[in-house]
Amino acid sequence: MPNPIPATYTVQIGPTYAVDTAAELTAWATVQGLSVSKLTREATEAGLALLRAKFIAEHGPIPAKVLADATAEVKARGDRQAARKRRNSGQTATD
Numbered sequence: 001m002p003n004p005i006p007a008t009y010t011v012q013i014g015p016t017y018a019v020d021t022a023a024e025l026t027a028w029a030t031v032q033g034l035s036v037s038k039l040t041r042e043a044t045e046a047g048l049a050l051l052r053a054k055f056i057a058e059h060g061p062i063p064a065k066v067l068a069d070a071t072a073e074v075k076a077r078g079d080r081q082a083a084r085k086r087r088n089s090g091q092t093a094t095d
């Protein structure tokens with residue numbers, strides 16, 4: 001069945017965690033009735049918001065070219081991952 005909604009979360013960056021951290025994230029997701037992916041995204045976004053000022057203070061703002069290059073790289077990777085998922089599920093590029 002075609003899916004008219006474009007994928008929002010297409011880029012997997014592949015962090016690994018210590019067992020205790022992974023277990024706590026999994027447990028919190030279970031308690032809240034969320035997927036581990038959703039809870040981990042929320043935790044990452046909240047953590048980045050808390051750390052951003054520290055990163056800027058210690059390293060300066062992200063240079064525009066570095067951010068643009070990173071954005072292009074992760075978008076391309078996300079597009080490849082989404083296309084692979086569509087291919088593996090039998091969807092077409094227009095689905």
